[in-house]
Amino acid sequence: MFTRFLSFAILLCAANAALATPQIQHWEAPSGARVYFVEDHSLPMLDVAVDFPAGSGYDVAGKVGVANLTYGMLDLGAQGLSEDEVASKLADIGAQMSGQFDDDRAGLRLRTLSNPAERDVALDILGRCLQWPLFPEPVLAREKARLIAALKEEETQPESIANKAFDKAVFGVHPYGWHVEVADVEKIQRAELDSFYRAHYGANTAVVALMGDVTRAQAEAIAQRLTASLPAGGADPRVPAVMIRIKPSEQRIPHPASQSHILTGAPGVARNDEDYFPLYVGNYILGGGGFVSRLMNEVREKRGLAYSVYSYFIPMQQPGLFEIGLQTKKDQADESLRLVRKVLREFVDKGVTEKELRAAKQNIIGGFPLRIDSNRKILDYLSVIGFYELPLTYLDDFTRNVDKVTPRQIHDAFKRRIDPDALATVIVGAPEDKAGAAK
């Protein structure tokens, strides 16, 4: 399917006041897990998410990839269930299990019918995967081989090459910048998964989100049942600090593709940062607002240089990526990069106009109902609010927080955070005659 433009479903917690926001119930389970629940009986279904601070940011040097494989193996064999039984028994009742894995979070998601016959089986399977995963040796060997093959493939594809080089250039030796390599995977042992699991999947750092057709009493029982037998945990739930200031760099990496893939950026903002709202609203104007952003207007609408051009912040526990990206045919790469840099510099130097800010607020505030119009979306918010310990009123406050943002705050936040002279830049499939040239 060919769409007019590419939209990014980056999870940015956002919301409105004019609209009834979901009533979030919160408590701590006897196990110690933090629980977030929205009761809604309009559809006979239940969504559950259980997350842990066990993403790739918790890998340690020399053992990169352990977090990822631990997460990946959770549903591939658990007490009383082979990997095939996990999948087939869920399918038998039409339940769907998926997951969440990024630099901070690792966890499982379950969607099931709320009818007790289906729900109980589904929750039993989820509970076993979370609390008694087996990490079977032969399955691990196979998954390592699959991961290695996938990594080798990624090393040939321009987008993957660009992302990897870019993360490394932005985050240096911080785990946010690490990408697992073939050699890392080869040496991973079952015992490392086991000890990572025992240290990072403890109940005291678990976040359980429940959305749908159960009562409060049922939700309490479910949360306890999913977390009561988790391991002791005890690992530090904090990710190491990110170095905010980076040295400017530019890498031009040859590739036979017809387009250059261009990424430029720096460490951005943490989820709990005071600058979050000014940066989020400001970025809507810069390159986050689909067709109405400055980058889209200059690069695509005025000049036809690219199909997709965007900017975003990925707010994490520590400052995550601020990234601008585009793809364009090779002989336009240098022109496009110059243009992007000019747009960013002007944005940081001069800030936004009242008119732009008004339009941004209209969209973000007016569009709030669309952010919470399904159980799935509300579940995602519950997970984020729980994991990052955002206020329970986060959704109620969101539109007010957006509305409060001033042009001056945006200007000030970008000026302090984004230095156009200190960005990491990666060009994969760089124009060949200039490959290796300094900027």
Next chain:
Amino acid sequence: MRIHLLVVALLLLVSSAARAEVFERTLSNGLNVIVKEDHRAPVLVQQVWYHVGSMDENTGATGVAHVLEHMMFKGTVEVPAGQFSKIIAAAGGRENAFTSYDHTAYFQQLHKSELKLAMRLESDRMHNLQMAKREFDKEIKVVMEERRWRTDDDPHALMYEKLLATAYKEHPYHHPVIGWMVDLQNMTDADAQKWYRTWYAPNDATLVIAGDVKADEVFAMAERYYGRIPAVKLPERKAVGEAPQLGIQRIVVKAPAELPYLIMAYHAPTLRDSEKDWKPYALEVLAGVLDGNSSARLNKALVREQQVAMDVGVGYDSVARGPGLFVLEATPSEGKTVGDVERALREQLALLVRDGVNAQELERVKAQVTAGEVYKRDSVFYQAMQIGQLETAGLSYKDIPVMLRKLQAVTAQQVQDVAREMFNDDHLTVATLDPQPLSDKPRHVGGAAHVH
């Protein structure tokens, strides 16, 4: 269009229109209006589906349906270029459009109070589009970049494009939706203009509104905004088909990659008569038995047990205007070849043809369909999508409950029968990716190439 994995295909096929509130009315100018009421959240989606897609294009002008889709944002007298998106954004909306073989569709998602705005803008560009040459000249470059990004530089997409061009010899599914690059290079604003004048009319469209709306109010508003647009005499559409393939076809695609890749595509029927047909339902179930969950036959045998493949997938979509394909795809494990994977896949198909499917496998697929029916209701957008896809494939939203019932009635014997008939080498096209090394393989980027 990419291969749909089974879950998606199944969700697509089934729906709960039987109990849901769906209303339909055809305006005097021929515009078909379908309203799906869903009052869970104060939002709505408007989708206009034009019954024209890339399969209606002519040789030398492939890609024009999609190019026009881009041009639809380039302004009318009342709403100049770029304003459409700005106005929708200011109303808190999200909007986009998409083109496929069978249709071209435009949508806006908004708060329920904004239906009037959405209708005013969408009806305006149904008949007032201005085709400025300078806008076309920029936008055609954008589309070429889109083609490079989606297809030319993506080995699997490229392979799929070449596979379709091999499997379909006569039917226009032979041509890619985005168009061949040379056709894009030769396209003019006049081509897009002609396409617009020929096909964009109320009597060639279905308007789907879903969400927190009242059907009567929607019909009244549709009458006001769309009702005044005159109908157009549409060109006669010649029936197109695909003569039987007379023997196996094999192609090789070379592209920069590490791993080889295999696609096997068998010609397969699509739904024409939801009540009388049975094969498309049996094929949906067959796809579920082979690949409906991670312990389904193919993943269990090829990836988990034999470890001959690192990934395997099945694609089949029963809803389409034209003839379908039943597609198997796999990536060989390290040290294995596409030949090994093809043998392993064929072995599984032979087993299925010989022994059929067991009752448990059958029930499992049906349970997934039943649950998917409930889950589907979590998305207003998706429910509207399903209606539009059916309507533009020559079916109707009224077929939804029929399809669900027929799917639940599929027997093990039917699955075996359809497998026996379909898995015939004479109707098979096999594509393999022959991975090419990068000229300068960036195994260790970041070190030497790093310049400050």
